Amino acid sequence: MKSLYSELGWLPRVPQEFSSRLKALPSADGPVGDQIQALASYALDLNQLTKLAKAIGKARGEDRSLAPLTPFRLAVLSNSTIDFIVPALVASAARHGIALEVIQPSYDQVAQEALTPDSKVNSSKPDAVLFAIDYRALPLRLTLGDGDAAAAGVQGAIGYLQALRDGVKAGSNAVCMFQTFAPPVESLFGSLDRALPGTLRNLIEGINRVLAEFVIDSGDVLVDVAALAETVGLADWHNTSLWNLGKFSFSDEFLPLYGDHVARTVAAIRGKSRKVLILDLDNTVWGGVIGDDGLEGIQIAQGDARGEAHLAVQRMALELRQRGIVLAVSSKNADEVAREPFEKHSEMLLKLDHIAVFQANWNDKATNIRAIAEELSLGLDAMVFLDDNPVERGLVRKLLPQVAVPELPEDAAWYARTLAAAGYFEAIAFANEDLKRAGFYQDNAKRASLQKQVGGVDAYLASLDMTITFQPFDATGRARIVQLINKSNQYNLTTRRYTDPEVAEAENDPEVFTLQVRLADIFGDNGMISVVICRPGESGVWEIDTWLMSCRVLGRKVEHMVLGAMLEHARAAGVHTLAGTYRPTDRNKLVVDHYGRLGFTKVSEAESGLTRWEMQVEGAEPESAPMNVVSQGFTPAKERVPA
């Protein structure tokens, strides 16, 4: 099953007309991002990735728009030859919605580039720096049997990596992406290598462990190359012939896989990981067809090979739900028939409670998936659709190209592994909110039904017994703040994306006013649901740089309460005007009149649809909503540096 990984088995095979479609790109009108992404979405080999990267480079050189791909500048520092890696990264990034520009310094200049403030890498101000180095770049020596020396060796290597990081942070403040180290295959003693301090395997294992801890604590990003190499097999990963021939650090066989892994991590930094898993039922969640085989006929039991395969799919779906992925169902069945196994079959792991939206009917699946996206207020590009039926997969891919639809092998035993290998839900951090997210979406359905019962909106809001909590940015909230900044598309006025270090910078700048907002109600804690950044503009003016809100709390007048808090702090800081901007994207139409609704006055409108708004702090009385207000962690105004 190595081929699942080396051949990107979850992606459709490359069609005959790939080359001709690639050739037709330069003559296409307007932005070419969608076409490039479509071409990138096949299982491309190294030559095809290289060709696509060339076409992307050409389009960029001609100043063609790559929209809607999101731009990202990545510097790659390596002790090996990365000339094959770079095109693989550029083309794979397009698959994940990223227009990647790679900054590639001269060969083997890792330390010079990281540590010199005006080096090529640092002066190019990349969004992120990838340390694509392998174990041969580490200052390591064997210290056989000497535990203290081995520990010092591990610390030495980590110290070296930390120094590189500090150099990049000082030079360009880019996000640092560290790779774990694939241990070499050749053993010295044999099995003892793992146990004995100071062997290469023992040292590298130690370095990987400490590196992972250091990365998660520092807000940097990890690319677990060691896990990748172990997954496909170290004997195949390390190709000594290629290393000797041209200092290629791993086998060319895995360049597409490596490219996809780095690309999905970059996409995760930009908040592009998927959020919803939509499951087909018959022959996907269980074996057989419920409408034909009936409750007793479907295969889902432990101890039955076919049943266990489908149980593994259910188990994976449940685990994904646990980490915050929303589950939905799209099945061609009568509704009550499709629900029966969930309600009555004792072997089912998935219950109706786990499913946020259940669509069982005779509509085509594209229509159903659109309905699911709408009900969850999420974009189609947040969806993954798992279906055993190639016809349904083809239809959804054709009608809804934004939805990720993994190819599946004949044998259901490999379904779960294939879904996992595709890495649709790659995450670079884990916030407490993630644990609860899947539940939020379901609670919203409950809230909606309560709304119907109580009738009026105001009475409904009052019945929710809401508590809103305002705090400035802090270290505890930062992971979730960064996540919201990079994920929110719809209720987002400016859609400015910031990395962890940039958010930390705003947090520590006394001139910048920041807000993190939490909301709790009778159904539970919604967690952090809104983020605001105001930067000092002209004297006495706060520029609202960022204002976003989770769509989960739409229609609760949270934005009115947030405005109230902003006005209060503006007044205390001697600010007389709040200035807001609406920057249109293809996703944030929802907030086109956000400022108008809140009582701001429009001061200008650009052709692009960008609008500027102002509100005088003096005398402003925003509408308030029935909720308890908690305000904590703010420095009293008089201690703040005057704006």
Next chain:
Amino acid sequence: MNEEEIYARLAKIFEDVFDEESIKITPEMTAKDVDGWDSLTHIRLMLSVEKAFRIKFTASEIGKLENVGDLVKLIKARI
């Protein structure tokens, strides 16, 4: 597989590696005759040939090749 078939398959590989449909390969052809045939592309070409014919070359074999004719001889000896 006879020589003709090897040339036909190689032509496809050249097309793919050099992103150029009009390449006509001949036994006398050398790296100098093709735009973009540098040392890195040479390695990519060799890797593509290895994969297509399911064979492996050694580093010294890759270094010793003078022209396309040599490459075909080497492939013929391996398959």
